Amino acid sequence: MQKQITVTDEELIARFQAGTEVAYIELVNRYKDRLLNFVYRFVGDRDEAEDIVQDTFLKVYKNRHAYREVAKFSTWIYTIAGNLARSELRKRRRHKTFSMSQIGLEDKEYDPPDTDAGPESHVSGQYEEAEIQRAIRQLPDQFRTIIILRDIQELSYEEISKILDIPMGTVKSRVNRARLKMQDLLKHLKENG
Amino acid sequence: MQCQLVLDKYTAYCDYDLTVTEHSAIENHLMECQGCREAFEKLGSMVKKLNGLAELQVSTDFNERLLSKIAHLGSAETHTVWYKIPTVRTSGYAIAAGVALALIFSQWMNPSTTNPTLQTNSSLPVAGEISNNPTSQPVLAATDDSTSNLNDTLKMTEPTPNFPGQQLRLVNQTP
Numbered sequence: 001m002q003k004q005i006t007v008t009d010e011e012l013i014a015r016f017q018a019g020t021e022v023a024y025i026e027l028v029n030r031y032k033d034r035l036l037n038f039v040y041r042f043v044g045d046r047d048e049a050e051d052i053v054q055d056t057f058l059k060v061y062k063n064r065h066a067y068r069e070v071a072k073f074s075t076w077i078y079t080i081a082g083n084l085a086r087s088e089l090r091k092r093r094r095h096k097t098f099s100m101s102q103i104g105l106e107d108k109e110y111d112p113p114d115t116d117a118g119p120e121s122h123v124s125g126q127y128e129e130a131e132i133q134r135a136i137r138q139l140p141d142q143f144r145t146i147i148i149l150r151d152i153q154e155l156s157y158e159e160i161s162k163i164l165d166i167p168m169g170t171v172k173s174r175v176n177r178a179r180l181k182m183q184d185l186l187k188h189l190k191e192n193g
Numbered sequence: 194m195q196c197q198l199v200l201d202k203y204t205a206y207c208d209y210d211l212t213v214t215e216h217s218a219i220e221n222h223l224m225e226c227q228g229c230r231e232a233f234e235k236l237g238s239m240v241k242k243l244n245g246l247a248e249l250q251v252s253t254d255f256n257e258r259l260l261s262k263i264a265h266l267g268s269a270e271t272h273t274v275w276y277k278i279p280t281v282r283t284s285g286y287a288i289a290a291g292v293a294l295a296l297i298f299s300q301w302m303n304p305s306t307t308n309p310t311l312q313t314n315s316s317l318p319v320a321g322e323i324s325n326n327p328t329s330q331p332v333l334a335a336t337d338d339s340t341s342n343l344n345d346t347l348k349m350t351e352p353t354p355n356f357p358g359q360q361l362r363l364v365n366q367t368p
Contacts, residue, residue, distance in 0.1 A: 028259065032251045040249055050251055054259055061263055129246060151243035176204035182243075183236055 009073035041148045042085040056081040075162040135185035143178035194222045
């Protein structure tokens with residue numbers, strides 16, 4: 001029987017702060033995919049999302065001593081990634097305002113992610129996912145963040161409240177409003193259960 | 194109960210985050226209102242889809258690239274340190290050198306201000322005597338001693354700046 005030793009994120013960052021770099025690698029391995037999915041839903045571009053996740057880990061590396069154990073490590077790292085993603089979106093919006101007259105399109109073409117599932121189901125599946133992604137990007141920023149954190153990343157209300165620094169009641173009401181807004185944006189999709 | 198009010202409570206209803214009375218009121222409404230029932234079903238289906246969106250994975254070389262950036266970051270930090278410290282040091286040296294040159298120059302221009310005569314320490318290999326001379330031209334005179342060239346005495350009649358490494362002591366000026 002395999003013995004499983006669970007070291008918490010907070011213990012790992014403490015070890016990293018004390019100079020153990022292996023602890024940092026473990027944190028990277030724990031969070032890299034989660035953060036990629038979070039940031040990707042935000043910016044809609046896989047490569048860009050991966051760059052932002054790299055920047056997030058670089059920030060963690062450089063500012064490791066800024067972390068205090070009063071907050072959960074996940075809260076801290078999601079906050080960093082969220083800020084970087086938002087800043088990237090702002091940058092892009094400024095660029096888009098400048099270049100929209102040239103391209104005449106509101107959004108660049110959606111690039112569906114590569115997945116390992118079977119090819120047949122992906123004709124409709126990819127279209128549906130593309131539409132969901134498009135709807136997410138059409139949401140106002142505050143709803144977009146909340147829907148990604150709650151319904152895609154499945155974080156707890158408490159954790160979302162800490163990451164966004166808003167009261168739990170506000171988180172709950174925003175989740176509901178974001179869902180209703182999403183549903184409205186996706187109403188053209190065929191209901192398939 | 195109004196339909197919009199029911200929709201506003203959708204998440205709280207799913208999370209069992211309502212009072213028993215509120216929960217029952219919504220259930221009763223759903224039994225009667227087909228529109229709200231369908232809306233709840235669609236919302237539930239959408240949340241399920243969001244939960245099940247394809248999970249992306251980072252590239253296989255993600256860690257490698259990250260560690261390479263960190264290594265580069267380390268060397269950049271080293272360079273910063275390398276540039277910072279000498280800047281402070283050299284500026285200090287430059288100020289000290291400037292002050293020293295100014296002192297030497299002022300002494301050179303106005304030799305009469307130098308009252309004491311300096312003589313090198315006798316422990317040094319070459320015995321030299323420095324005496325104050327009001328003339329501005331330095332004169333280096335050697336008194337030839339025919340018995341031994343090794344005992345040549347060098348007399349410098351020009352006040353000379355103090356060079357590092359020379360051990361100097363004050364001597365009484367001979368009239």
